[in-house]
Amino acid sequence: MKHFQPSYFALLLFLGFLAPGLAQSPDQSFPQIPPSVLAPALEESSDAGDPMASRLFRTTSTRPQIQLGGFWDFVTDPQGKGESARYFASFPTPETRMWVPGTWNSYARYWHYEGPAWLRRKFEVPAEGRLRLRFAGVFYLAKVWVDGKFIGEHEGGYTPFSFVLDRVTKGEHEVVVLVDNRLTDESLPKKGVDWFPYGGIYRSVYAELVPGLFIDNFHVTAVPSDGRTTLQIKAFLRNPSGQERRERIAFEVNRKVLYTETHSLTGTAPEVSFSVVLDNARLWSPESPFLYSARLSLQDNRDDQFTRFSVRSFTLDGYRVLLNGKPFKLAGANHHDDHPDWGSALPPHIIRQDIE
Incomplete structure (x- = not known):
């Protein structure tokens, strides 16, 4: 049985109305992707047939992903x-095998360990091409090598990060963190x-094959x-070659x-901004937490990304908060990721239990 020692944290107040995705009725027709290409967390969900039907929806339909x-x-x-001993090139005999996503402090043997630790995994790339390696969260400092080559580092335990490898061959590769x-x-x-x-690597990590120009994120x-x-x-794109490109972007x-336009793009991280009008929009509220499904696509490079958003307004009238122009009573909730078996790496079914 794993040992659990409660720890005390500064209270973080999260407003429930700012997280409408916890309870909503998505558009069930948008878009259909076979469960076989989804992440394992989605395959365990009854909503696996529709990537937008779960809070863990898959964000692209075009990129081959390696979980x-x-x-x-x-x-x-x-x-x-x-x-100095080049663990990244010649990994030492492992002390154990660590589950990812996970934290070493949730293992009794490493409960009090603070310091450097190394993790290694081998994986298969199905085809030659450009590979993006994405970490959703590593606490706290991370340095990453692939096949013994340093590809980057990141500081900060609560923000995702990624690296792009220009030429990766088909076959087996090794990542060391x-x-x-x-x-x-x-x-x-x-x-103090x-x-x-x-x-540890306490949030998801995956690799995906990406085109020469691809969408990093959009809001x-x-x-x-x-x-x-x-x-x-606002779209944030990645163009590793830095070459000027003309690209048709659709929303x-x-x-x-609602939008299709050709843009001239320069630099390695171009950004594109535009506006459209949504007629007869359905407003979000706690009683009707409706979310829209959005897709941004690069039509020439055949890349896309999905997200969801709500339509609502918050304004102040003196000391009153107005939601969609009507007085709204605020209710707070606190949820801190700390579990006796999982530490801060709570799996989806544990989070769902807390919500339900």
């Missing part, structure tokens, strides 16, 4: 000698505060006014195309 969850080789490095969960005077949170530093901001809603879209809401 890297599961058991990774694991070894601690309390003396900090792993880089150095993780350090020690807090410092410059870290967030800082050392009442915060338990669960270490939709809905601005309702007098029965007319303006959608402000859909619930399968209806």
